[in-house]
Amino acid sequence: xxxxxxxxxxxxxxxxxxxxxxxxxxxxxxxxxxxxxxxxxxxxxxxxxxxxxxxxxxxxxxxxxxxxxxxxxxxxxxxxxxxxxxxxxxxxxxxxxxxxxxxxxxxxxxxxxxxxxxxxxxxxxxxxxxxxxxxxxxxxxxxxxxxxxxxxx
Amino acid sequence: xxxxxxxxxxxxxxxxxxxxxxxxxxxxxxxxxxxxxxxxxxxxxxxxxxxxxxxxxxxxxxxxxxxxxxxxxxxxxxxxxxxxxxxxxxxxxxxxxxxxxxxxxxxxxxxxxxxxxxxxxxxxxxxxxxxxxxxxxxxxxxxxxxxxxxxxxxxxxxxxxxxxxxxxxxxxxxxxxxxxxxxxxxxxxxxxxxxxxxxxxxxxxxxxxxxxxxxxxxxxxxxxxxxxxxxxxxxxxxxxxxxxx
Numbered sequence: 304x305x306x307x308x309x310x311x312x313x314x315x316x317x318x319x320x321x322x323x324x325x326x327x328x329x330x331x332x333x334x335x336x337x338x339x340x341x342x343x344x345x346x347x348x349x350x351x352x353x354x355x356x357x358x359x360x361x362x363x364x365x366x367x368x369x370x371x372x373x374x375x376x377x378x379x380x381x382x383x384x385x386x387x388x389x390x391x392x393x394x395x396x397x398x399x400x401x402x403x404x405x406x407x408x409x410x411x412x413x414x415x416x417x418x419x420x421x422x423x424x425x426x427x428x429x430x431x432x433x434x435x436x437x438x439x440x441x442x443x444x445x446x447x448x449x450x451x452x453x454x455x456x
Numbered sequence: 457x458x459x460x461x462x463x464x465x466x467x468x469x470x471x472x473x474x475x476x477x478x479x480x481x482x483x484x485x486x487x488x489x490x491x492x493x494x495x496x497x498x499x500x501x502x503x504x505x506x507x508x509x510x511x512x513x514x515x516x517x518x519x520x521x522x523x524x525x526x527x528x529x530x531x532x533x534x535x536x537x538x539x540x541x542x543x544x545x546x547x548x549x550x551x552x553x554x555x556x557x558x559x560x561x562x563x564x565x566x567x568x569x570x571x572x573x574x575x576x577x578x579x580x581x582x583x584x585x586x587x588x589x590x591x592x593x594x595x596x597x598x599x600x601x602x603x604x605x606x607x608x609x610x611x612x613x614x615x616x617x618x619x620x621x622x623x624x625x626x627x628x629x630x631x632x633x634x635x636x637x638x639x640x641x642x643x644x645x646x647x648x649x650x651x652x653x654x655x656x657x658x659x660x661x662x663x664x665x666x667x668x669x670x671x672x673x674x675x676x677x678x679x680x681x682x683x684x685x686x687x688x689x690x691x692x693x694x695x696x697x698x699x700x701x
Contacts, residue, residue: 354676
């Protein structure tokens, strides 16, 4: 826990009870989905608005279901898996959903087994997986789907 | 002679603010910056008081009232923060608004005010102000300043909504939730008159104004796939071409 990040701890109430550390300054240039996909130039979200919002597959209907997220990351080479265990040679990612079952956040696993998140327009942090769990207003909801992709050297 | 007139009722808050021990001031400024939304002012006060020892609610309210009054002025006057801090500091020193000799050093006063009037601090202050004060007019005013015009009130309202929107949505990942926030929708409903405010805000502190700009103007000068910064620059160029900024 760091007093310097009390603004994050107030927004994500589980954070203070878990290991975390800041890994970047805040910026609106990209969001958690873009961060997981490796794009630091524009936010990703499945809405048919306009630039800079981006989605890798056609989504004229503005479908924001978890199925849509799984399809988008399947398109990027990921496949669904069942757990958060670190697997050498694979990049794992996770989708959080809110109380209504809609995706609310994504994070990616680091090689040390911890997870890395871009917190909205705020900072990037390295954290334990459950550090961002919690209902809307105090967290990003629940962890519902893991995916993984083989890392090409 | 100072250019600012500060009502006497804020003097206790000034004394208390300047009298905070450095560590306590640091903690309080950080906590004010991060007030939890959607609770009452008294809840906010209680929340802050619980985290800062030896400062009772009445004292904390006096400090907040002074800071909120300054913040109103900052918004109404579109003040450069540095100039505002300097003017307030001069008023405090020159008008001998504090009898404590320890607070007669203008550098000390400036540093303390700057600590509480940082970019982030104003967000929460705005939020608190919105809940606690029915009037939009600042009552710490520059001597001889005219009444606030309807245009100023529109801008004041824009910044109040915008700062609350930023505070409440900056941690959200969902773009949809950001642009469907009630305050964001209110800004869109304000129509074309707020375009200069949005564009100036985009210049000073880039944020997710693209949906509002497109909704208000029915135009979209940014090609799909552009980066966030290119989108910011594109809308600013669009505004300049039309003389909006």
